[in-house]
Amino acid sequence: MNFKGQHILTARQFDKEGLFAVFEEAKKMEKIVEGGRDSDILAGKYMATLFFEASTRTRFSFEVSMQRLGGKVVSNADMKGTSSLRKQETLEDTAKVVSQMVDVLVIRHSDVGSLAKFAAGSDVPVINAGEGAAEHPTQGLLDLYTILKHKGGFDGLTVGLMGDLKNSRVQHSECTLLKHFDVKFVFHSPSSLMVPEETLNELKGHDVKIVDSMEELIGVSDVISVSRVQQERFENEEEYRKVAGSYILNADMMRLARKDAIVIQPLPRVDEVAVEVDNDPRAKYFEQVRNGVAVRMALLKLVLA
Numbered sequence: 001m002n003f004k005g006q007h008i009l010t011a012r013q014f015d016k017e018g019l020f021a022v023f024e025e026a027k028k029m030e031k032i033v034e035g036g037r038d039s040d041i042l043a044g045k046y047m048a049t050l051f052f053e054a055s056t057r058t059r060f061s062f063e064v065s066m067q068r069l070g071g072k073v074v075s076n077a078d079m080k081g082t083s084s085l086r087k088q089e090t091l092e093d094t095a096k097v098v099s100q101m102v103d104v105l106v107i108r109h110s111d112v113g114s115l116a117k118f119a120a121g122s123d124v125p126v127i128n129a130g131e132g133a134a135e136h137p138t139q140g141l142l143d144l145y146t147i148l149k150h151k152g153g154f155d156g157l158t159v160g161l162m163g164d165l166k167n168s169r170v171q172h173s174e175c176t177l178l179k180h181f182d183v184k185f186v187f188h189s190p191s192s193l194m195v196p197e198e199t200l201n202e203l204k205g206h207d208v209k210i211v212d213s214m215e216e217l218i219g220v221s222d223v224i225s226v227s228r229v230q231q232e233r234f235e236n237e238e239e240y241r242k243v244a245g246s247y248i249l250n251a252d253m254m255r256l257a258r259k260d261a262i263v264i265q266p267l268p269r270v271d272e273v274a275v276e277v278d279n280d281p282r283a284k285y286f287e288q289v290r291n292g293v294a295v296r297m298a299l300l301k302l303v304l305a
């Protein structure tokens with residue numbers, strides 16, 4: 001896989017070889033971060049972050065990554081409120097214009113299909129930083145990198161995914177990336193938030209189980225992937241209330257988990273992972289944030305250098 005000059009729009013772009021190219025590069029990037037001295041690999045390059053949806057870690061993660069490689073950043077965290085789209089500019093034109101000034105665009109948007117429009121307009125690579133309920137490829141990559149670090153590989157693992165499987169773009173991307181390996185999938189969600197047919201179709205040929213209780217998932221999983229109920233994707237507050245708080249991974253639940261299991265969660269959390277789990281050595285969600293910087297540094301280097 002050659003990443004140079006390419007858009008990164010979907011987890012479907014990555015094959016096994018491409019995944020390991022990113023992970024190998026990410027290992028080198030960790031060394032740069034640990035060394036405490038920024039690199040100049042991307043000196044002279046500019047990145048624009050265009051965010052149409054709320055974000056803390058993803059935007060900071062991209063921006064820190066670019067700067068650690070010596071690149072520069074221009075940023076709009078509130079494109080919805082303050083960009084020229086308010087003056088009816090199209091997504092294609094916005095991308096076209098910004099791409100005349102910078103070398104890469106990193107974009108988060110709530111509409112599925114919007115990233116393709118930005119990419120169509122842009123003269124430089126576009127990276128998907130979260131597209132509606134559909135995809136979040138770079139979070140998927142960092143989740144797999146976290147699994148790799150703790151498990152040494154993917155083949156033979158049982159990955160349990162619980163939460164808002166319908167709307168979690170992160171878990172959709174995780175599944176898309178994990179399908180390249182000999183992984184068993186176990187899903188648990190409230191019945192209205194089941195894993196979409198499209199994702200199940202992607203996993204054809206894999207051992208896939210949908211279980212009725214959290215306990216069944218927790219007991220068998222090497223990796224426990226949790227997502228919050230994605231409130232912003234609900235039509236109204238009442239629908240959200242019906243499922244809010246319906247699954248909580250707490251210390252009691254963790255007693256059922258394997259001694260060597262790991263818990264990943266992209267964050268933010270609401271109540272689906274209890275704070276008391278933070279001290280459990282199996283909880284890797286804060287470490288994931290660190291891994292995210294290494295993975296995004298790797299991706300920016302592969303796309304730009």
Ligand code: NCD
Binds near residue numbers: 169
């Ligand atoms: C996720 C997202 O935005 O999809 N957060 C993130 O990027 N780390 C998950 C979420 O919002 O629940």
